[in-house]
Amino acid sequence: MARKASLSGFPEWLPQERAVEQHVLDTLRRIFELHGFANIETRAVETVGQLLRKGEIDKEVYGLSRLAAEETTKSDPNALALHFDLTVPFARYVVENAGHLAFPFRRYQMQKVWRGERPQDGRFREFTQADIDVVGDGTLPFRYDVELALVIAEALSALPIGDFRLRVNNRKLAEGFYLGLGLQDTAGVLRCIDKLEKIGADKVAELLKTELGATDEQVAAALALAQICTEDTSFVQQVRALGITHPLLEEGLDELAQVIEAAVRRAPGKVVADMSIARGLDYYTGTVYETVLVGHESLGSICSGGRYESLASTGKKNYPGVGLSIGVTRLVSRMLGEETATAARSVPSAVLVTLANDESWHEAQDVAAALRSRGIACEVAAKAEKFGKQIKYADKRGIPFVWFTAEDGTHEVKDIRSGEQASADPAIWLPAAADLTNQVTAAG
Amino acid sequence: MARKASLSGFPEWLPQERAVEQHVLDTLRRIFELHGFANIETRAVETVGQLLRKGEIDKEVYGLSRLAAEETTKSDPNALALHFDLTVPFARYVVENAGHLAFPFRRYQMQKVWRGERPQDGRFREFTQADIDVVGDGTLPFRYDVELALVIAEALSALPIGDFRLRVNNRKLAEGFYLGLGLQDTAGVLRCIDKLEKIGADKVAELLKTELGATDEQVAAALALAQICTEDTSFVQQVRALGITHPLLEEGLDELAQVIEAAVRRAPGKVVADMSIARGLDYYTGTVYETVLVGHESLGSICSGGRYESLASTGKKNYPGVGLSIGVTRLVSRMLGEETATAARSVPSAVLVTLANDESWHEAQDVAAALRSRGIACEVAAKAEKFGKQIKYADKRGIPFVWFTAEDGTHEVKDIRSGEQASADPAIWLPAAADLTNQVTAAG
Incomplete structure (x- = not known):
């Protein structure tokens, strides 16, 4: 970005820059449609009650009120607010329109979302996400977890963004491993492991001991697991070599191996099994995906997602899902800022x-x-x-x-x-x- | 619309319906780009001060505030609010980026806008507009008024919407005619003429007499002008036959004749000179456009616009513009509601x-x-x-x-x-x- 946004956190592009963003969106659309994903859009607005269903993010939400109306009470769950992602609106859409949709339902959605966060490099208050999800009625075959990794690898490969790594882990694998180790507070272990990159192995070891009462042996095994990262299915042997067994671990190993096996065949070098990925495991129930741009790791993940056992549910029905979300604005702002991609002209005219x-x-x-x-x-x-x-x-x-x-x-x-x-x-x-x-x- | 929106005024489409909307947007984009219009997007958010610059519409505006923040004062001009059209944001964008744009600058913009109005048929709280404008630095040749009519006629002809009429008038023509008649309060005359369709000629005549002190002769002439509507340039003779002269009238006749002459050649039967169009003349300074779908006149105008002598200005600079805005959601909701167009399938897959x-x-x-x-x-x-x-x-x-x-x-x-x-x-x-x-x- 040569120019500063006139409103911090709300980037706007010049025509020639917008052409780069359009190219990104067009390319994603083309690949998603080639794979049979239908497009939908949801309204920008949800009720506050719907948005805060999962708690903890109220500080990021922009509430709405008509300028001419009396002051509304912000705690009113029927008050309106701007969506902060495309997953919550999609879950509502699925429940509301279930009778009109064919399941498994595969959709892509490319829209702006808003978060009232403090803007910083790669973080905006208004930004575009491009999501793909498959959602089932009651059940959803695991194969979709494999397919989505392939679709995203193909989509990102089609963009002028250079090399990337789609890092895949599986919550069952991690959770099963910790349970097999004798650590019952699996979420607690994940929270510690998540700090590995920031505070280093020694301090994580200390945390595991003081906060979770882990033994030296348990700490060593948990840290050893987090270091496993392979471009093929050899991670299975490396995990097994740590000597831990648990039915959930086996299930996770088998699932992750299926993803990596297919990726080796169809997107060689693009997808890795990475057992250090702990972030987001809390929200997901199986496969979890993260993506880094090689050489731009500090940008954070440009595409994340995973398997939800319950994307949405009503009294009678449960809708499991698996999906990924690409941070289009994060990606495009980096492409423009470092001029890694350019449009030939500022107008369509030839x-x-x-x-x-x-x-x-x-x-x-x-x-x-x-x-x-x-x-x-x-x-x-x-x-x-x-x-x-x-x-x-x-x-x-x-x-x-x-x-x-x-x-x-x-x-x-x-x-x-x-x-x-x-x-x-x-x-x-x-x-x-x-x-x-x-x-x-x-x-x- | 088979289904009712779960939030009144915020329509959402099923995948097969969205395919119709996508087709409309894709078609408009294709035609706009063939004519050299570059795409931009502006942020959804403006400052309240920016939005209310032209006054009178504060009741329609959705203000924004972070849920976690203290109550903001709505009268604060730096408070944020959602844009209610794409013209105000475009004017700001032009001023902010003038040094980076090539003038005359032609752009199209297709985005959602929000208005806190009471929802009704064809009126929504969230809807998509597709705008094209050409804006000049200091001056802008009249020829762009002609070109924009042709581009819009071509774009609308490419949509599966049936027959339409692009009705064109010119403020100089009307104003010059009234001045030539001896009626100085031209805006007042326009306000009365605007009611013609609603209250009929007799009541408009009464209004002109009581409110503006018009004579019987002046009333008869003003009403006669409003009845002129031709598919070719014969309106010029019909206006002249009314015997009124004024330099501004001549200028308006010449401009409108240029638009109609080109339209007869390139979009026969689609564009008419219609002197009954008074709505919007207040905002515009020359050409004014409105569009009705034949057989769906009650829907109101699906595409309106005109020439602004000053789309934007700063202390030193003035930016004249001419543009039109298509009400995409209004159009699509009618197409879906009456099933005038359908998509073959609910997924892209063949x-x-x-x-x-x-x-x-x-x-x-x-x-x-x-x-x-x-x-x-x-x-x-x-x-x-x-x-x-x-x-x-x-x-x-x-x-x-x-x-x-x-x-x-x-x-x-x-x-x-x-x-x-x-x-x-x-x-x-x-x-x-x-x-x-x-x-x-x-x-x-």
Whole structure:
């Protein structure tokens, strides 16, 4: 970001920057739709009661009230507020529309969300998320956990973002391991392990001993587990070598192995089994995903998610789900800030149709219509200024071609980058594919 | 709308309905980009001071406050609120980024806006607008007024919405006519004329006399002007026949004639000169546009706009603009409610790749990958259920084709609508173009 947002935490892009964001969104949409995900949008607004159902995040929520209304009571659960993610609204949507949806229901959703947090690098108050989820009615085959990892790996690979690692763990594996070790407070262990990167192994060991009463042996085993990270299914042997057994551990190993096995085959090097991932395990019940951009690890996870045993439920029904959420704004702001990807021009136009004189505007519109009928975006000059000025108009916007029509009706088109000019027929002329649309490419 | 929104005024669509809305947005985007309009998005949030700059609409605005914060004072001009249109944010964006934009700057913007109004048919609290504007630095050639009418006529013609009329008027024409008539309070005359459809000519005549002191002759002339409506430039003669002259009237006639002349040539029958249009003239300074869907006039205007002499200004600079705004949600809710357009299926998938047995999932993924590499959206069954059940999965979603791979590795594809089944090669098979993507078509 060259420019500072005029309202802290609410980024806005220039047209050429927005073209990069559009490319990201278009690419994600294309991949998600190729995999059969249908799009939905939910309203920006939920009731406060719905948003705070899972507690603890009220400080981040923006409440709404009509300026002309009397003061509303913020504690009113029917008061309205802006959604802070797309999962809570999706869960409500599924319950409300269950009778009209076909389960398992696969959807993608790309919308803005709002959080009243203190803005910092990679954290915004308004940002776009792109979510995919599959939700079942009652049950949902584990295979969807495998499929979602593959879809996301394919989607991220299609973006001009460089290398990434999708790190996968499984809550059953971790929980089963700790139970097998004799540590019953599995959530407590996870909270300690989560601090590994921040405070180091020694201090985590101390925490495990003082807070959970773990023995030296238990501490050593828990830390050894967290160090296992493999690009193939060899993690299974490494975990088994630690000598712990538990039915839940076996289940977790088997599930994680299925994900990694498929990934080795279809997205080699992109997906790793990483037993250090503890964050988020609290919310999820099986598979858990996190993603880092290689070389930009400090940015945090750009895509996270996992399996919920109960994404939504009503009195009678339970809807398990598995899904991931891509932090589009976080990703795009980094791409723009470090110029790792750029758009070729600031407008969609490939051609500026110039005017030889003011009366030729209608004929110029005929040329433009002929070009547009073949998908060539173009603009017609509004005034018959000197050609130099008209060419400058194109140049300023990155429009590669200018079109000239002589008084005798003959046409010529000029590539203003090379200066090459040749006669052309508006009914058949085509630019090179790379110039037809506004290309977004990775730098270097 | 078959279903009622769970929050009044905040419509949400089912996947197959959303496909219709997506088609509308995609079509508008395609046409806007073919005409060289670049996309931008502005934040959902403005300061209250910015939003209320033009006054009078505070009752419609949703204010924002963090749930965890102390009560904010709503009268604080730095408090945040949701935008109620895309024009006010665009004006701010232009001023803030003027140094980074190339003028004349043409942009389109498709975003949600919010108004705390009482919901009714065609009026929502959250809805999507699609705006195009051209804004100049200091000056903006009139030709853009002509061009925008043509772009909108082309965009609306590309939608499956049936017939429409883009009704164009010009404030200079009306104002000049009234001044020529000797009526100085032109805004007052417009306010009366605006009531023509609601209260009829007799009561408008009375108003003009009692409120503005108009003579019988002035009333007759003002009413005669409002009745002029032509599909070609013959309105010029009809206005002249009323015998009124004024330089501003001449300017307005000339401008409106330019719009209609171009429209007759490029969008015959779609654009009319309609002197009854008074609404909005107050805000605009020249051309003004309104659009009705033929047969759905009660819905009100689905696309309105006009020329602003000053879209935005700073101390030194003035930015004139001309633009239109399409009420996408109003349009789509009518299309869905009356089923004037439908999507062929509820998912993007053209093919379901079935499983003969549970172990064949990886091979089925190979088939799917081959299809996807040629742009064919498809899903792989998650379980090797009986083929009847797998076919039912496809049928429920409107997926036209199911793919079978026998144990000997041979492939067959079945059109489940016709029952036709034939051998196929995953590397070359293609569905008919009409089945490749989820088609949205007008009913009847």
